[in-house]
Amino acid sequence: MLYLRTALDNTRVDAMNRKICILGLGYVGLPTASMFATHGYDVVGVDVNEDIVKNMEKGNIPIKEPGLETLVLAALKSNRLKVQAKPEKADVFIICVPTPINEATKEPDLSYVKSATESILPYLEKGNLVVLESTVPPLTTQNIVIPILKKSDLKVGEEISVAYCPERVLPGKILTEFVKNDRIIGGLDKKSAQMAKELYGSFVEGNLHLTEITCAEMVKLMENTFRDVNIALANEFMKISERIGIDVWEAIILANKHPRVDIHRPGPGVGGHCIAVDPWFIINTDVEDTNLIKSARKTNDEMPGYVAGIVENELKDIEKPVVTVFGVAYKGNFRDTRQSPAKEVISILLDIGFEVRAYDPLVEDFPYELMPLDKALDGSDCILILANHRLFNNLDTKTIFSLMRNKKIIDTMNSLSSNWIENGFSVRKLGNG
């Protein structure tokens, strides 16, 4: 709200809060903890997963992210960051715990937010600030977090300040984006927002935009929902292009020459822990008024099946076809496989009866066996590209050609250089009729 933005600069917060307790040491919480610790705060990082705590005490950093290990080790060495399984008294509590959806019902699971909030109750004191960073359905802070905080006997608003500050970082660029991105700060009141502004202002170079809590919750969801709907639109354009015989990639580039058009890229489905999940938080809040959002989710969820259909059609004349999936991460140049469409595509192809092998040198952990390149390609009929890792274009195409039984490629990401066609592969691009 505008009133906050104008009034806040004149609101005085008595003292800089120096000690922070951060709940959840995952992709968001661990960099946050280390960033504050290297910017003058004493930070207690808390995780209920004792393996994470034990590993970190030994200097083993659970999250692979460029620059993170150096930052965390610097924070631990400075003694400004310590990790443990239980919270303790602090000036600020920041909650960064998971907020998944139930895969069957698509309803949000807020149990982690509830238990993290409950866990700080014994340590809360007058003057504390509690910040929720987890992505949540609108009204969660007001209807779930604040009622729990009220059990502390302290007056929320008067004695405890509360803010909602969503995280907008991109995995792979988390540390840069932490500092450079603008941040949305939703305050319960002016004092809460001002306290959170001072806190994040200690390292954020982007602008800090102040608003009220529920608006901040909704902003985060709107950002990812916009992207999901845009990708669904690109996927529809892709299917139409296949039907009418044009190249959707060329059409999108040309349409985006319009100064007010920005169509996203089609692909084998939407993965990751944000874009495929966050729209459900809005849908569940208002089932009746979310037809477009629901439809976009359906379109994107159906993409793995659509891609599997293309594979089936392309290989229909081959007996006992062998498919080699290139890239099982949920997007190119990332190692993260959460909600990756590759899992679904592989599962469908196996059900149809294909032999499927998977190759992804960036990924360590995947439900299906990941093979070395030569084993994955030996006697294979088709390379199916599901994540556009840059490194695929550096592979030796002649060696690959010699390993395969049939020289087919299905590229769902429009990612291959012309080198592959020049070396004799037949390339079927998604969205190129």
Ligand SMILES: NC(=O)c1ccc[n+]([C@@H]2O[C@H](COP(=O)([O-])OP(=O)(O)OC[C@H]3O[C@@H](n4cnc5c(N)ncnc54)[C@H](O)[C@@H]3O)[C@@H](O)[C@H]2O)c1
């Ligand atoms: N990963 C991202 O890039 C990203 C970006 C923007 C927003 N978010 C949001 O941030 C939140 C956290 O995501 P994440 O990716 O860091 O999750 P994560 O799964 O990587 O880490 C969460 C950690 O919280 C711990 N935890 C669970 N309950 C706890 C409790 N009661 N007390 C202390 N620790 C507890 C878990 O053991 C886990 O280590 C989610 O709401 C997510 O949607 C994530």
